[in-house]
Amino acid sequence: MTEPLIRLARPGDYDAIAAVVDDWWGRPILAGLPRLFLDHFHRTSLVAEGPAGLRGFLVGILSPSEPDEAYIHFVGVHPGTRGQGLARTLYERFFALAREHDRRVVSAITSPVNEASIAFHRRLGFTVGGPVPDYNGPGRTLVTFVRDL
Structure with a gap:
């Protein structure tokens, strides 16, 4: 199986995420992830893509109010990809990004x-x-x- 490519999110990724998030959770959850998160925090959010399309995502924020803190708002992994370490990899990439910006604490x-x-x-x-x-x-x-961290 090909490892998903993990990259920084773009605002345009919102539509692909919005199209699947309720199915991935098995219940309506999209209201907790409005478009503003990818419009304003795409440089601190991650998307994982494979040959079959979107495999996972992480929406993260470097707190503008607490200079030592970062926050993970939403994480999703395609049901067919779960159990393969993708969520852990997304978190580790976000931890590295947070450290690069001198953050010392991550919350969720x-x-x-x-x-x-x-x-x-x-x-x-x-x-x-x-x-x-x-x-x-x-x-x-x-x-x-x-x-x-």
């Missing part, structure tokens, strides 16, 4: 029911916090992740 969040994500982040060395009630407003409990 997920839903408490997303046990696979929680386990994945633990394996990558993130500290898991929470669940934090009302993290994103009333009734929006989330689990937080923090990793020192």
Whole structure:
């Protein structure tokens, strides 16, 4: 199997991601990934492509408010590509990008029911916090992740 090519995202990648993200999650999730993320943070986001097209992506941000911090907002891997290390590779590439910009901490969040994500982040060395009630407003409990670089 050919390894996917990983590159910096471009604003035009949004349409390909939007077309598949709900299917990849098995539920409506696109509302959590508006176009503005690739319009404004494509230079800190990654896309993985293979011969069959989009295989994965990572939307990341270098915090403009916290000069030591970076944030991973959204990551997706094609269901047929899962278990092959692509998500780990995307995270490692983002960690390297964050270090290049003198960031020392990476954070992320997920839903408490997303046990696979929680386990994945633990394996990558993130500290898991929470669940934090009302993290994103009333009734929006989330689990937080923090990793020192």
